[in-house]
Amino acid sequence: MAAGSVAQADLTIDITRGNERATPIAVVPFASEAGNLPEDVAQIVADDLERSGYFEPLPRSSMFEQPSSSEEVRYGDWKALETRYMVVGKVSQSGGQAEIQYELLDVNGESRQIGETVTANGSDLRSAAHYISDQIFEEITGIRGAFSTRIAYVTSQGLGDNTQYGLYVADADGQRSQQVLTSDEPIMSPAWSPDGQKLAYVSFETERPSIYVQNLGTGQRVKLTDFEGLNSAPAWSPDGRRLAMALSRDGQPEIYVMDIASRNVQRLTNTNSIETEPAWTPDGQSIIFTSDRSGGPQIYRMSASGGSAERLTYTGNYNARGRISPDGESLFLIHRGNNGYQVAKQDLGTGRLVEISDAQQAESPSVAPNGTMVIFATQQGSTGVLGAVTADGRAQFRLPAAQGDVREPSWSPFLN
16 A cells, blocks of 8 residues: 555664764754754754764764854864864744754864855754755765765564565655555565656565556556566666566566556566666666576676676675666675675776675665765664665664664665
């Protein structure tokens, strides 16, 4: 059954490995001229920046003063705290809306980097905070921030025949979750459309797997496939007009591409092996996929129009669930090595592969649209949780739910 209500499936942040090279930054509590606010904007900004792995926010207990504008800042005092950057601001009320003034300051240079007034509904301060985080992150790193993006994930609660499954979307920090679908049958492989308006996913609600596409704004959904056998692993083309998928309609699982408008499907692979987990390259010209044609799971690349396939992975005997970085230069995947199943990153130019996660049974990686982080499913004891790791492996955190298991994460594209 489809749903669109707000539900209590928020995820919490548990940082498990910090980045020793993170840049020190002080996000000073914003002064409020609007009374008690429902959200602490400065704390959300600090949490966003810390979670990125690029920054180490100064604890509030170490702040001996709390300026709200650049004119009030005594730079020498903050230099003594070895703070590289500062964020100061204030929140006021105007016509039923909150106005947030913020400034990013370079402490060493004693200069104002950026400043802006952001207007937000009083009930939507989190969106304004994520926007501010995006601006700060891009100003300092030169990389577009992804804090205003969203994640999709699947939850399960209960045992055996009493298990309930849910498909949710939430902010990138796991907050403000909304239920997209609830079902007595498994839900798998959510995938965002390039415009961030739809999700494709696999549902077993008719007792066999079928691929659905659901509009997140209207809740309307359509069943795209109901072929005999396996219908799995949908992946949108960058132009949003096609879906790659794995179907076993003709025997073994093979890679197909469907034109969404016409529903015509084209078979791309034709082997006696298992071919699955397709993903598009950013230019839309190629598809990567997992195949056991060499004796064990490895990742291959072929033209999106078909033809011969090129093997990409050679390190170890298990490499699967590949995802290409937005710049097209790296391959993120699940690699089985001495530390079990971990998220790994392979340079597509040199072929060098390195493990970047330190998790219990990592699976289902999904890359942030700016390429700086990878979210994946893992275990915390016997419970399924989400994990995330920076692309360089220096910082890592978990996102458990209050109840039940969480799995099958998918990071949205940029939403504006």
